[in-house]
Amino acid sequence: MLPPRILRRLVLAPLVIVVTVFMLVTLPFWLVVTAAASLRLPPPQRRGLRFVWFGVAWLTLESAVLIACSWLWVAGGARRQERHYALIRWFLAKVYAAAVRIFRLTLDIQEPELTHDEQAARLTRPIIVLSRHAGPGDSFLLIFHLLELYRRRPRIVMKAALQYDPSLDVVINRLPNAFVPRKAGHKGVIEEIRRLSATMSDEDALVIFPEGGNFTPRRRRLAIRRLEEKGLAEEAERARGMDHLLPPHPNGAITAIEACPSADVIFVAHTGLDDLITIGDVWRKLPFSARITAKWWRVPAAEVPREREDRIRWLYDHWERIDAWIAAQRMAKTG
Numbered sequence: 001m002l003p004p005r006i007l008r009r010l011v012l013a014p015l016v017i018v019v020t021v022f023m024l025v026t027l028p029f030w031l032v033v034t035a036a037a038s039l040r041l042p043p044p045q046r047r048g049l050r051f052v053w054f055g056v057a058w059l060t061l062e063s064a065v066l067i068a069c070s071w072l073w074v075a076g077g078a079r080r081q082e083r084h085y086a087l088i089r090w091f092l093a094k095v096y097a098a099a100v101r102i103f104r105l106t107l108d109i110q111e112p113e114l115t116h117d118e119q120a121a122r123l124t125r126p127i128i129v130l131s132r133h134a135g136p137g138d139s140f141l142l143i144f145h146l147l148e149l150y151r152r153r154p155r156i157v158m159k160a161a162l163q164y165d166p167s168l169d170v171v172i173n174r175l176p177n178a179f180v181p182r183k184a185g186h187k188g189v190i191e192e193i194r195r196l197s198a199t200m201s202d203e204d205a206l207v208i209f210p211e212g213g214n215f216t217p218r219r220r221r222l223a224i225r226r227l228e229e230k231g232l233a234e235e236a237e238r239a240r241g242m243d244h245l246l247p248p249h250p251n252g253a254i255t256a257i258e259a260c261p262s263a264d265v266i267f268v269a270h271t272g273l274d275d276l277i278t279i280g281d282v283w284r285k286l287p288f289s290a291r292i293t294a295k296w297w298r299v300p301a302a303e304v305p306r307e308r309e310d311r312i313r314w315l316y317d318h319w320e321r322i323d324a325w326i327a328a329q330r331m332a333k334t335g
Contacts, residue, residue, distance in 0.1 A: 002160055002181070005173075013066050013166040020059040027056060050102050057098040065091050065167040069174075084174050085153050091167075092144040103290050109145065110295040125301065126200040127152065128256045130315075131268035132245060132322055133209040141270070141292065143207070152205035155196045157189055176204075186251070193252050197259035206256055206263075210248035210315070223247050238316050242323040244271075244330075250312045257304060257311065264301050269322040270294035271329045293329055297321070 003011075023030070034048035068087055072080065099105040129146070146152040153175075160181040163169040173179070176199065178192035197206050213219060220239075223246050227236035239247035257265065272292035297318065305311045 002163060005169075008163065008166065008169055012164070013170065016059065016066060016166050017063045020056075020063040023056050023059055027052075054098060054102045057102070058095065061091055061094050061098075062165075062167045065171065069167070069170045079174070081153070081175055084171055085147070088143075088171060089147045092140065092147065095140070096144055099290075105290045105292070107141065108291070108293045110293070124202050126202055126260055126263040127205045127266055128197065128253070128260065128263045129154075129205055129207045129266045129268060130210055130248075130253055130318075131207065132270065132326075133211045133214055134270070141294070145294075146205050146207070150205065151203070153203055155200070155204060155206045157192045157196065157208070190251055190255050193255050194259045197256040197263070200260050200263065206260070208252050208256060210250070210253050210319075211246040212249050213246070215244065215246050220246055235312070235316065238320065242320060244326040245319055245323045248315050248319050250315050253315055254308060254311050261304075262301055265299040265304055267297040267299070267318045267322065268294060269296075269325045271326045295325055 002008075030052050031049065034052050038048045065087060069084075072083060096105075096107075127150070143154045143156075146154050155176050156172075157178045157180055158172070160179040163173075163179055176196060178196060180188050180192055193206070193208065200206060224236050224239045227233075227239060227247060235247060257263070270292060271294075272290065305314045
């Protein structure tokens with residue numbers, strides 16, 4: 001059960017700062033211990049030092065965000081959204097820079113070619129982002145790109161348990177996002193999506209992951225079985241044809257489109273670190289140099305289907321396109 005907000009503020013947030021100071025003071029010790037433990041491993045498997053460096057960098061940045069949020073609260077700026085979006089932009093830029101240096105991360109984003117009018121339009125209308133869900137870094141990279149290139153203010157519906165992260169808890173709760181407790185179920189998620197989408201301005205972006213979770217073969221089989229049990233034979237057949245994605249849940253995407261019909265829709269595919277789902281996966285499988293490739297497809301609001309059944313088929317059409325793109329990327333990598 002998630003502790004009350006006042007307890008999270010008085011205990012968890014200060015604890016992060018205390019742990020950060022401890023790690024900084026004892027950093028030489030951890031580096032020596034990690035280096036000694038890695039001597040017998042081949043170079044590609046010597047991940048310990050990199051994880052220590054990145055962990056300390058992350059803690060330091062988290063502490064800086066918490067201190068900045070405290071200052072904003074004392075100065076009366078806790079409700080100033082633009083300052084908090086700037087703080088998120090700074091944090092993500094620093095984390096991304098650390099990942100580039102420490103993990104040799106490269107990010108290649110293939111965006112659609114736009115005419116001059118389309119280029120202008122993409123910056124003057126709200127957008128609904130429908131992204132595949134794969135690995136721990138997809139949300140981070142997606143939000144970083146929205147903030148940096150599109151200059152958008154992302155809105156996300158998240159699990160309430162993520163509030164255990166103090167900096168996320170403080171910053172995100174001061175902005176138009178939603179933390180949904182497990183007991184709220186699917187209905188609660190849909191209601192929050194409707195609320196966030198209906199109040200978007202031209203500078204906002206609602207981010208949705210229609211799969212509802214990371215891909216695994218077992219989850220794929222269960223999802224197809226559920227479609228069959230509901231009598232959705234067409235959707236089940238199309239899901240069987242996708243090897244790298246879970247079938248999308250259409251209700252969230254359709255609710256967002258209905259609540260904000262003026263929004264353009266962007267579909268996002270990405271691959272590169274798909275197998276790194278858990279912390280254990282990251283520890284065992286993280287390559288010496290990491291590369292993530294992403295591709296975006298933009299659909300103007302006027303081209304989004306109007307009827308529900310047409311929208312479901314349209315969503316599956318794009319999911320099949322994403323699945324084919326992932327297959328092509330993997331084939332190019334191995335071939």
